Amino acid sequence: MAPTVSSYMGKAARKTHTKSRLGCGNCKRRKIKCDEVKPSCKNCLRHSVHCDYTITSSTTEAPSSTTPIELAAQDGLTFISSLQADFKPPKRAYKRREGATSDLSEQSSIPEASSALGRRPFQFSATDLALFHHLMTCADLGADQSEWQTQMTRWGFQHHYVLRLLLAFAGFHLAQNPAQIQQIIGQDVDYAAEAEKHYDIAVREAAAAVSQITGCNGQVVYMGACFIFTCSLARGPQPGEYLGFRDDGGTGCLSLLMGVRSIREICSTVLSLQVDVHTSENHAAQDHTMESDSLPAPPQPRPPSQTDPPATVTEHLDQLSLLVDSTYPPHQSIHLEYTRLLDDLKQTYSAVHPPPDLPGERVAKFPFVFGWLYRLPDSVLHDLQRRHPLALTVFAFFTVLLKDMDVAWFIRGWPEHILDGCWRNLDEFHRQFILWPMQQLRVS
Numbered sequence: 001m002a003p004t005v006s007s008y009m010g011k012a013a014r015k016t017h018t019k020s021r022l023g024c025g026n027c028k029r030r031k032i033k034c035d036e037v038k039p040s041c042k043n044c045l046r047h048s049v050h051c052d053y054t055i056t057s058s059t060t061e062a063p064s065s066t067t068p069i070e071l072a073a074q075d076g077l078t079f080i081s082s083l084q085a086d087f088k089p090p091k092r093a094y095k096r097r098e099g100a101t102s103d104l105s106e107q108s109s110i111p112e113a114s115s116a117l118g119r120r121p122f123q124f125s126a127t128d129l130a131l132f133h134h135l136m137t138c139a140d141l142g143a144d145q146s147e148w149q150t151q152m153t154r155w156g157f158q159h160h161y162v163l164r165l166l167l168a169f170a171g172f173h174l175a176q177n178p179a180q181i182q183q184i185i186g187q188d189v190d191y192a193a194e195a196e197k198h199y200d201i202a203v204r205e206a207a208a209a210v211s212q213i214t215g216c217n218g219q220v221v222y223m224g225a226c227f228i229f230t231c232s233l234a235r236g237p238q239p240g241e242y243l244g245f246r247d248d249g250g251t252g253c254l255s256l257l258m259g260v261r262s263i264r265e266i267c268s269t270v271l272s273l274q275v276d277v278h279t280s281e282n283h284a285a286q287d288h289t290m291e292s293d294s295l296p297a298p299p300q301p302r303p304p305s306q307t308d309p310p311a312t313v314t315e316h317l318d319q320l321s322l323l324v325d326s327t328y329p330p331h332q333s334i335h336l337e338y339t340r341l342l343d344d345l346k347q348t349y350s351a352v353h354p355p356p357d358l359p360g361e362r363v364a365k366f367p368f369v370f371g372w373l374y375r376l377p378d379s380v381l382h383d384l385q386r387r388h389p390l391a392l393t394v395f396a397f398f399t400v401l402l403k404d405m406d407v408a409w410f411i412r413g414w415p416e417h418i419l420d421g422c423w424r425n426l427d428e429f430h431r432q433f434i435l436w437p438m439q440q441l442r443v444s
Contacts, residue, residue, distance in 0.1 A: 025052040101403040127189055128167060135170040135426045140409050155220050161205035162220060164198040171195025172234035173409060192235075199231055210263060225263050229256040234410035242421035243393055243414065244384040251385050257373055258381065313349045313400075316436045317342055320394060323433060327390045337377045338390065345397060348372045352401055369401045389430040396422040403441055416441055 023034025024041050026049060034041050040051035041147055124132075135149075136140050142149050156163030175192035206224045213221050218444045232253035240247035323341055328335040351368045376384075383391035403415040419441055423431060 044217065065229070127194055130189075131167045131170040131174070131191075131194065134174060135166055138173065141170055141173060152223075155223065159209070159217065159224070160222050161202040161209065162224050162227070164202035164205070165224060165231055168195040168199040168202060168226070168231050169234055171198065172231065172236070176236065176409065180189055195231075195235075199228075199235075202231075203228055213263070222260070222263055225256070225260045229253065229260060230410060232256055233414065237413050237417035242418045244381070244418075245387050245392075245421070245425075246385075247421075249385065249387075251381075254373065254376075254381070254384075257370070261374055312436075313353070313397075314346060316433075317346055317349075317397065319433060320397070323390060324432075334379050337379055338394070341377065341380060341394065344375060345394070348401060353402060364403055365401075372398065372401070387425045388424055392422045393430050393433050394428055396437045400437050400440045414430060 007048060022036055024044065026044055027034035027041065030043075032043060034043060038053055040053075044051035135143075136153075137143050142152075152162065152166060156166050171191045172195045175195060202224075206221065206228060209217065209224070241250075241252055244252050246252050305339050321339065324338045324342065328338065348368050348371070352365050380391055380394075384395060399419045399422075401413040402411060402418070405411045406413075407413060417435055417439075419434070422434065423438065426434070
């Protein structure tokens with residue numbers, strides 16, 4: 001029988017096989033198929049040659065003395081030199097999400113890597129561009145303070161967590177005032193959600209940068225920590241969150257300010273900072289002068305007019321001193337800490353509300369008010385977190401000082417919200433001590 005076409009094609013057709021790059025070096029050089037049997041393949045055994053699986057693996061794992069991998073960013077692309085013997089392909093870009101921050105923080109600790117980080121694509125969206133436009137043009141966000149804005153944006157381009165904090169700051173502002181930019185983008189945007197996204201990523205990246213803090217990035221990390229606290233206020237009062245305490249027993253966002261204090265204390269030998277919340281005498285002069293290598297002060301609103309004579313405040317604070325005496329025995333250290341805290345509160349009131357018969361220049365109130373928060377003893381912070389009645393009573397008087405700051409948009413609503421939380425967590429006996437703050441803020 002003559003062979004058919006199908007039988008002929010079946011014999012002539014090439015057998016299919018799965019390609020593999022795992023063969024030995026000898027088979028690769030001869031361009032023949034390797035059966036990949038280890039430790040020696042059949043081809044090498046048949047020709048009585050040494051199968052070089054072990055040589056290949058050892059040279060692959062051994063460190064090379066050749067030039068290391070060269071990275072260069074251009075037009076958003078990364079070029080990798082593979083000339084060295086130990087070249088390994090990089091991980092795919094999708095595996096490096098925004099949450100992977102440890103390697104970014106390590107690069108930001110040295111100037112060369114920091115500039116390379118700044119060249120990485122940030123992946124701006126149209127909404128991000130709208131937020132950045134709002135940041136650069138809105139007076140509430142520091143657009144009229146070019147020195148501050150220039151320094152912060154420069155740091156933002158070098159350290160992206162700062163840039164994200166700036167975008168979050170602008171987003172939280174627009175969440176409260178959406179009509180200010182609605183006509184520009186022409187569509188509805190959930191600015192609060194956009195701001196939260198940038199804020200959450202920035203907090204994670206900043207936390208990773210703290211472990212890599214040096215003299216090169218110390219000021220940036222410090223300012224980033226300050227701005228994280230500011231953004232936590234810019235989010236606005238949240239249900240169950242009262243700055244120094246929470247309904248669920250948490251610490252509140254005041255713990256972020258304590259993080260600023262920790263960074264400053266740990267890095268005092270590395271940082272060269274102008275802002276000093278320990279010595280109030282320096283604040284007035286610092287608002288008028290700024291050294292070239294110092295940390296720029298954040299935007300500060302114009303201080304409001306005087307509201308209450310300090311003598312009235314002193315009378316109420318003296319009643320709190322009696323409350324301290326009845327709460328803690330004088331020989332306990334906690335008694336001394338509360339006494340010093342009330343003295344500090346009196347001095348802060350005197351600086352923010354000077355007597356009308358004493359002429360003098362208006363001073364920036366932000367350093368005095370937040371300086372009192374910054375100096376809160378750890379024991380008082382612990383009492384505040386536990387919603388101890390004495391700590392809540394003292395904290396209620398702070399809300400009157402904070403009310404003076406609500407010309408700043410990110411402070412508005414907080415004084416009344418905090419005082420309401422203090423009132424609801426106090427018993428009838430302690431509520432009588434905060435009637436004066438309730439009258440000042442007119443909280444019903």
